[in-house]
Amino acid sequence: MHRANEGVSAARNAGMDAAHGDYLCFVDSDDAVEPQLAETAVRAAQRYDAQIVFYANMNDRYNDEGTLLDSAQQSSVAFVAETAKEFKRHFLELSHGQYVCPPWNKLFLTSFVKQVGIRFPEGVAGGEDSAFNFPLYVAAERVVAIDEPLYRYSMRAGSTMNTFDPRLLEGRVSVHAALLPIIQEWNPTYLNDHDNRLITNVWIVLSLLYADRRPQIRQRRGTIVRGIIANPVVRECARSVNAVGTKNRLMTVLIHNGNVLATRIIMRAVNLLKRIRSKVSR
Numbered sequence: 001m002h003r004a005n006e007g008v009s010a011a012r013n014a015g016m017d018a019a020h021g022d023y024l025c026f027v028d029s030d031d032a033v034e035p036q037l038a039e040t041a042v043r044a045a046q047r048y049d050a051q052i053v054f055y056a057n058m059n060d061r062y063n064d065e066g067t068l069l070d071s072a073q074q075s076s077v078a079f080v081a082e083t084a085k086e087f088k089r090h091f092l093e094l095s096h097g098q099y100v101c102p103p104w105n106k107l108f109l110t111s112f113v114k115q116v117g118i119r120f121p122e123g124v125a126g127g128e129d130s131a132f133n134f135p136l137y138v139a140a141e142r143v144v145a146i147d148e149p150l151y152r153y154s155m156r157a158g159s160t161m162n163t164f165d166p167r168l169l170e171g172r173v174s175v176h177a178a179l180l181p182i183i184q185e186w187n188p189t190y191l192n193d194h195d196n197r198l199i200t201n202v203w204i205v206l207s208l209l210y211a212d213r214r215p216q217i218r219q220r221r222g223t224i225v226r227g228i229i230a231n232p233v234v235r236e237c238a239r240s241v242n243a244v245g246t247k248n249r250l251m252t253v254l255i256h257n258g259n260v261l262a263t264r265i266i267m268r269a270v271n272l273l274k275r276i277r278s279k280v281s282r
Contacts, residue, residue, distance in 0.1 A: 009120035009128045012103070016113070024108045030154045031104065032060075037150040041107040048080055050144040052136065053107040054099050057151040071152075074098055078147040087143045088187045094145065095193045100137075103129050105151050108136065115139075125167035126201070127175030134179055138186045164212040166224065169205040172198060173233045195241035199248045202234060202255070206263070210271040225267075226260050 012026060023042055027033055041053045056076055061069045075097035081087035094100050103120075118135045120128050176198045183190055209217065209224055228234060238255035241248075254263045 007122060007125075009122045009124065012120045012132075013122065016119070019110060022110055024110050024113060025106065026103045027151075028104055028153075030156065032152040032154070034150045034152070040146070040148060040150060044144045044146050045107055045109065048082070048142060048144050050142045051109045051112040051140050052143045054094060054143070054145040055105055055107070055151065056147050056149040057105050057153050058149045059155055060152050061155045066156075073149050074153070076147040077145045079145050081143045082141075084141045087137075087140055088189075090143075090145070091137070091187055091190055092193065095190060099145070100193075101130050101133065101197070103132060104153070106133075112136070112139070121175075124171040124175065125165060126169065126171030127173075128171065130179060131175045134182060138182060164205070164208045164217050164224075168208075169201060169228065172201045173231060176237070177233045192242050192244075195237045196244050196248055198234065198237050199241060199243060199251050199255075200245075202228060203247050203251045206267045207270060207274075210267045211274070222260070222264065225263050229255055229258055229260055229263060 008028075015026075016024060023038075023045060025037070025041070037055070041055055044050065045053045054077065057074050058071050059074055060071045063069055077090075077093055077097045077099060079086075079090045079093070081090055091100075099105055113136065116135055116139050118132055120132045124131065176194065179194065180191075183194055206225065206228065209221060212218075234255055235258075238252045241252060243249040243252040250266070254266070
C-alpha cells in the first residue's frame with residue numbers, strides 16, 4: 001500500500017485498517033525482526049489464548065556510517081498471566097524492563113484491538129504509543145511475556161538525535177495527563193513509573209534543545225526552557241514523583257524550584273561534555 005507521509009500514527013492506523021490476519025504487530029521502518037518472530041509469538045498467543053504477547057528486543061547501536069558498533073538485549077521478562085489481576089501484578093516488572101511504552105515489542109490479538117476500539121492518535125508527535133497501548137492493558141485479561149529477543153531496535157547517531165522539536169514534549173505531556181486518571185483507577189502501583197517517564201522525557205527534550213545548533217533554536221532556548229519549567233503538568237509531576245536516578249532527581253529539583261538559569265547552565269554543560277566525548281571517541 002502507498003500513502004502520502006502523514007506520520008507514524010496514520011501509517012499504523014492504515015495498516016490496521018488493511019489487516020485481515022488474526023494478529024497484529026508493528027515494525028518501525030529502520031528496525032528489523034528475527035525470522036522466527038511471527039511463528040514464536042503466535043505459538044505463545046495460541047497456547048495461552050493470549051490477547052497480548054510481549055517479547056524481548058535487542059538494541060543494535062550504529063555509528064553515523066551505518067556500521068554496527070554493538071548489540072545488547074534490553075532486558076528479560078517472562079510470565080503467563082491468565083487473569084487481569086495477574087497481569088497487573090507483573091506490570092511493574094514489564095515497566096522496569098522498558099517493555100511498556102513501545103508498540104513494536106508486542107503481538108496483539110486483532111479481534112481484541114478492534115473490540116477495545118483503540119487507534120493511534122494522529123497529529124501527536126510524542127506519546128502516541130502509550131495512548132494506544134494503555135487502553136489495551138486496562139482491558140487485557142490474558143497476557144504472555146517471552147524472554148526470547150525477537151525484535152531488533154536500531155539506535156542510530158545522526159541529525160535526528162540532535163534536532164529539537166517542541167511537539168515531542170507537548171505530545172508526551174498531553175498523553176501523560178490523559179493517562180493519569182486511567183492509571184490511578186487501573187493500576188496505581190505504576191503511577192510513580194509513569195511520572196518518572198515524563199521527567200525523563202523532559203531531560204531528553206532539553207538535551208535535544210541544547211544539542212540543536214540551528215540559530216533560530218539557539219535564540220529561543222531561554223523562552224523554551226522557561227515554558228517547559230512552568231508547564232503545570234510538568235510541575236505537578238515534579239511535585240508528586242519519587243524520582244529515580246540522578247538525572248531525574250536533578251531535573252525534579254530544577255522544575256520544582258522553577259530555576260530556569262540553573263537549568264540552562266546545566267543543560268549547556270551536559271551538551272558540551274557530550275560533544276567533547278564524541279570528539280575524543282573518534
